[in-house]
Amino acid sequence: MRVNFTVNGRPQEADDVWEGESLLYVLRERMGLPGSKNACEQGECGSCTVRLDGVPVCSCLVAAGQAEGREIVTVEGLADYSKHRDGAHPGTGCSSSGCGTSLDAAKRWQSKPTDGRSGEAGDLSPIQQAFIDAGAVQCGFCTPGLLVAADELLEQNDSPSDADIREALSGNLCRCTGYEKILDAVRLAAARQEETV
Amino acid sequence: MGVTGSPTNIKQGSKTKGGIGESTLRPDGTLKVTGEFAYSSDMWHEDMLWGFTLRSTTAHAEIKSIDISEALATSGVYSVLTYDDLPTEVKNYGLEIQDTPVLAHGKVRHHGEPVALVAADHPETARRAAAKIKIEYVELPVITDEASATGPDALLIHEGRDDHHIGHVPHPNIVHRQPIFRGDADEAAKRADVIVTGDYYFGMQDQAFLGPESGLAVPTEDGGVDLYVATQWLHSDLRQIAPVLGLPEEKVRMTLSGVGGAFGGREDLSMQIHACLLALRTGKPVKIVYNRFESFFGHVHRHPAKLHYEHGATKDGKLTHMKCRIVLDGGAYASASPAVVGNASSLAVGPYVIEDVDIEALALYTNNPPCGAMRGFGAVQACFAYEAQMDKLAAKLDMDPVEFRQLNAMEQGTLLPTGQACDSPAPVAELLRLVKSRPLPPEQQWLSAGEDADVRALPGGLSNTTHGEGVVRGVGYAVGLKNVGFSEGFDDYSTARVRMEIINGEPVATVHTAMAEVGQGGVTVHAQIVRTELGVNQVTIHPADTQVGSAGSTSASRQTYMTGGAVKNTAEAVREKVLEIGRAKLGTYHPAWATAELLLEGGKVVTDGGEVLADLVDVLEDEAVDLELEWRHRPTVAFDLVTGQGDGHVQYSFAAHRAVVEVDTELGLVKVIELAVAQDVGKALNPLSVVGQIQGGTTQGLGVAVMEEIIVDPKTAKVRNPSFTDYLIPTILDTPTIPVDVLELADEHAPYGLRGIGEAPTLSSTPAVLAAIRNATGLELNRTPIRPEHLTAT
Numbered sequence: 005m006r007v008n009f010t011v012n013g014r015p016q017e018a019d020d021v022w023e024g025e026s027l028l029y030v031l032r033e034r035m036g037l038p039g040s041k042n043a044c045e046q047g048e049c050g051s052c053t054v055r056l057d058g059v060p061v062c063s064c065l066v067a068a069g070q071a072e073g074r075e076i077v078t079v080e081g082l083a084d085y086s087k088h089r090d091g092a093h094p095g096t097g098c099s100s101s102g103c104g105t106s107l108d109a110a111k112r113w114q115s116k117p118t119d120g121r122s123g124e125a126g127d128l129s130p131i132q133q134a135f136i137d138a139g140a141v142q143c144g145f146c147t148p149g150l151l152v153a154a155d156e157l158l159e160q161n162d163s164p165s166d167a168d169i170r171e172a173l174s175g176n177l178c179r180c181t182g183y184e185k186i187l188d189a190v191r192l193a194a195a196r197q198e199e200t201v
Numbered sequence: 202m203g204v205t206g207s208p209t210n211i212k213q214g215s216k217t218k219g220g221i222g223e224s225t226l227r228p229d230g231t232l233k234v235t236g237e238f239a240y241s242s243d244m245w246h247e248d249m250l251w252g253f254t255l256r257s258t259t260a261h262a263e264i265k266s267i268d269i270s271e272a273l274a275t276s277g278v279y280s281v282l283t284y285d286d287l288p289t290e291v292k293n294y295g296l297e298i299q300d301t302p303v304l305a306h307g308k309v310r311h312h313g314e315p316v317a318l319v320a321a322d323h324p325e326t327a328r329r330a331a332a333k334i335k336i337e338y339v340e341l342p343v344i345t346d347e348a349s350a351t352g353p354d355a356l357l358i359h360e361g362r363d364d365h366h367i368g369h370v371p372h373p374n375i376v377h378r379q380p381i382f383r384g385d386a387d388e389a390a391k392r393a394d395v396i397v398t399g400d401y402y403f404g405m406q407d408q409a410f411l412g413p414e415s416g417l418a419v420p421t422e423d424g425g426v427d428l429y430v431a432t433q434w435l436h437s438d439l440r441q442i443a444p445v446l447g448l449p450e451e452k453v454r455m456t457l458s459g460v461g462g463a464f465g466g467r468e469d470l471s472m473q474i475h476a477c478l479l480a481l482r483t484g485k486p487v488k489i490v491y492n493r494f495e496s497f498f499g500h501v502h503r504h505p506a507k508l509h510y511e512h513g514a515t516k517d518g519k520l521t522h523m524k525c526r527i528v529l530d531g532g533a534y535a536s537a538s539p540a541v542v543g544n545a546s547s548l549a550v551g552p553y554v555i556e557d558v559d560i561e562a563l564a565l566y567t568n569n570p571p572c573g574a575m576r577g578f579g580a581v582q583a584c585f586a587y588e589a590q591m592d593k594l595a596a597k598l599d600m601d602p603v604e605f606r607q608l609n610a611m612e613q614g615t616l617l618p619t620g621q622a623c624d625s626p627a628p629v630a631e632l633l634r635l636v637k638s639r640p641l642p643p644e645q646q647w648l649s650a651g652e653d654a655d656v657r658a659l660p661g662g663l664s665n666t667t668h669g670e671g672v673v674r675g676v677g678y679a680v681g682l683k684n685v686g687f688s689e690g691f692d693d694y695s696t697a698r699v700r701m702e703i704i705n706g707e708p709v710a711t712v713h714t715a716m717a718e719v720g721q722g723g724v725t726v727h728a729q730i731v732r733t734e735l736g737v738n739q740v741t742i743h744p745a746d747t748q749v750g751s752a753g754s755t756s757a758s759r760q761t762y763m764t765g766g767a768v769k770n771t772a773e774a775v776r777e778k779v780l781e782i783g784r785a786k787l788g789t790y791h792p793a794w795a796t797a798e799l800l801l802e803g804g805k806v807v808t809d810g811g812e813v814l815a816d817l818v819d820v821l822e823d824e825a826v827d828l829e830l831e832w833r834h835r836p837t838v839a840f841d842l843v844t845g846q847g848d849g850h851v852q853y854s855f856a857a858h859r860a861v862v863e864v865d866t867e868l869g870l871v872k873v874i875e876l877a878v879a880q881d882v883g884k885a886l887n888p889l890s891v892v893g894q895i896q897g898g899t900t901q902g903l904g905v906a907v908m909e910e911i912i913v914d915p916k917t918a919k920v921r922n923p924s925f926t927d928y929l930i931p932t933i934l935d936t937p938t939i940p941v942d943v944l945e946l947a948d949e950h951a952p953y954g955l956r957g958i959g960e961a962p963t964l965s966s967t968p969a970v971l972a973a974i975r976n977a978t979g980l981e982l983n984r985t986p987i988r989p990e991h992l993t994a995t
């Protein structure tokens with residue numbers, strides 16, 4: 005079947021989609037957007053969290069067909085999305101060829117010489133920058149899902165308590181960090197957000 | 202030339218930023234938060250196929266026949282492989298003992314063993330085709346414990362074993378056995394005023410890394426294969442893969458792709474050979490990605506263990522002796538079991554002074570899932586038991602459990618049961634003091650004045666199961682001892698290549714190693730080391746691959762010590778080379794070139810007094826200095842197979858925990874309120890990552906205390922809970938605040954004085970939580986994980 009939807013602000017079309025394919029599979033394998041992660045594909049870990057018409061969902065549990073005609077934001081579009089949060093046009097994101105990791109890109113990968121701020125600083129959303137600064141990223145496999153969930157929390161609640169943060173992120177597993185630094189990161193992003201308003 | 206010509210115009214040099222001791226940020230951080238970082242499951246190649254593994258549905262059976270015809274006829278299927286298709290005589294692999302079949306032949310020995318492979322144009326096609334493969338099994342009785350493994354009529358899991366352990370094990374279903382005798386435990390027991398014994402059980406834990414086993418194999422024009430994969434040790438994989446494929450190692454080129462956690466679970470091969478076989482057979486790139494269900498079958502787990510301990514003490518609280526027997530269930534294949542036995546036995550006594558010990562540790566072959574490496578590696582199970590024993594002794598002597606431990610704590614110079622002296626700081630008593638002296642978190646945090654109870658702070662949390670009526674608090678302590686690095690005479694080395702050159706008018710250093718970055722932060726630390734040693738700001742970390750010498754495994758808390766050590770050592774050699782060039786070119790400009798200790802700082806050559814002699818740009822011009830060197834730690838020896846004596850370990854690391862828990866005694870639910878930890882790290886090269894590692898390790902210990910266990914049916918040896926629905930790992934709601942105290946007592950034998958840190962916090966976290974639950978409930982509790990029925994006695 006064919007599915008039409010908007011991903012990170014850009015209309016997309018996926019052809020020959022199998023009935024059983026998940027939104028996660030279509031994003032990762034057909035759209036070239038592997039940022040959303042495939043850790044359990046059972047709705048248990050939150051690594052695949054994306055926003056579907058603004059609502060965070062486990063994309064592994066959404067059948068691709070259910071996304072027909074809807075708006076999706078993945079971690080790849082998060083910076084744009086948060087920038088345009090109050091505007092009418094969330095994000096312009098990646099084209100299917102501009103993002104994702106081809107083998108060539110993966111081969112060419114080199115960690116950049118400077119401390120994690122190698123992207124132009126303005127390219128990251130506050131929550132992305134806070135995750136780097138607080139040391140909340142280790143292996144980073146949980147990170148995309150956590151970022152999407154945490155960004156939505158901060159959108160709803162600009163000064164969440166620790167209990168609020170824990171509640172909002174309780175659907176996202178992380179095996180590396182012990183969560184303490186993830187809490188730090190969300191607190192940091194909230195504090196920076198407050199400074200700028 | 203910007204060279205200073207005479208002593209009068211010498212300037213002061215400036216320190217290079219971002220060196221060791223600073224909390225610099227991850228070089229891969231931006232890629233990881235934008236979703237651009239390429240994990241092994243993200244690899245993609247035009248025209249690639251998807252591989253799938255068919256696994257046994259039974260734990261122990263002879264294979265009568267395999268019929269692949271229907272699978273092969275499925276449209277979209279390119280290849281179906283079984284044992285018969287393996288290209289060479291080498292059909293097994295293994296870390297130490299080559300007992301693991303690439304694909305089952307003759308029989309299957311555990312539930313989920315790989316039997317056949319399918320390559321197809323869509324993952325679902327491959328899965329459906331695999332389901333059409335017909336296998337005829339003749340079931341065999343399952344061996345699941347010590348009695349069935351070593352009983353008189355026990356079937357042999359591996360007939361005709363010929364590995365080097367078979368000569369000294371009492372039964373062929375025992376992989377390896379290590380006794381340790383020191384002093385005379387029976388004689389010393391006579392001096393004891395109190396003796397306590399205990400039987401403990403440690404459940405089978407899973408590494409549960411989030412990034413599934415996955416990778417991409419691409420056939421190459423020279424008949425070889427390029428493999429992009431997540432692993433802990435590229436060269437160990439290569440050594441096992443190439444012979445099975447019948448290729449020389451140069452024709453199997455491995456590149457590390459992004460690793461989503463490891464914790465020991467990627468030490469053994471999983472899909473590596475399978476993907477290569479399918480790629481070579483089909484001539485197309487093949488990607489394999491395990492789903493979570495398969496991941497539980499695709500890697501080894503932590504050995505479940507039965508432990509029997511006896512300790513004695515005098516009435517003034519001095520330990521007299523210790524006897525113990527540790528039986529580890531290694532499952533169907535050896536994996537790292539021999540080394541786990543070595544660790545469990547040599548660390549069985551823990552961080553205490555006990556001169557008279559009688560220790561036995563062994564690992565069984567059974568039809569349970571294979572067990573091998575996991576964070577803490579054999580020391581975890583022992584720590585759980587000896588720490589419970591310490592509490593029992595303290596209670597019997599009516600002493601404070603922390604004071605009792607401090608009274609018996611080992612220190613620098615203490616002899617371990619192997620007779621090896623601990624020749625670096627061993628601040629056991631101090632670590633306990635640190636966690637104990639922290640203020641306790643306030644009681645009954647769920648109550649805030651005048652409001653309803655905040656159920657989120659209660660055991661059971663949001664399920665709103667209680668408002669605090671039956672909730673009691675407990676506090677517990679534990680401390681542990683872990684070795685760092687590979688022990689027992691293993692030739693453990695690491696290789697680093699460091700290059701320095703001028704690019705765009707700036708000195709730039711490149712570090713190339715085969716180190717697996719699994720999330721621990723090695724890439725961050727390598728850049729810091731190079732900045733410190735070479736005084737350059739720009740450091741590029743080359744992707745890890747097999748085009749450079751082995752870095753050894755990212756395990757055993759060894760990678761900062763070993764590959765960090767190799768990077769330091771090689772950088773120092775590069776520095777010498779650069780200074781040589783400088784002397785040759787510019788030595789006549791200033792006498793300090795010949796007489797002073799020279800350093801590289803801030804892109805300049807400076808004297809140890811801080812005077813600038815030259816810019817690196819002028820020293821190197823268009824020359825590059827490029828060196829690749831191997832680096833080794835001091836040698837160790839194997840433990841004597843009869844007495845267990847020998848200087849087997851490289852270094853030790855220590856951590857202590859205090860757990861505060863609240864237990865709902867009506868519901869049998871536990872909430873850990875706080876888990877304070879203190880650890881000696883020797884030297885914190887990157888304090889931010891150090892704390893992150895300690896918190897992560899602590900959380901894995903918490904997990905096995907209260908929720909994590911792979912449940913294997915004792916009648917069928919089948920795994921009952923291979924999913925994140927049924928195998929629970931701690932969420933952010935289950936994990937308390939984890940305050941960390943870091944000590945930095947240098948180990949003079951280690952690079953920068955550092956101590957491996959990754960594993961120690963996993964040891965004592967579990968027994969501390971258990972001690973706190975015992976303290977809250979008064980129950981004995983001798984197993985992990987604790988389940989509600991253990992607390993409500995139902």
Ligand code: FES
Pocket residue numbers: 041042043044045046047048049050051052053062063064065
């Ligand atoms: S991958 Fe979707 S919830 Fe785990």
Ligand code: FES
Pocket residue numbers: 140141142143144145146147177178179180181411461462720
């Ligand atoms: S799972 Fe590795 S950083 Fe969260």
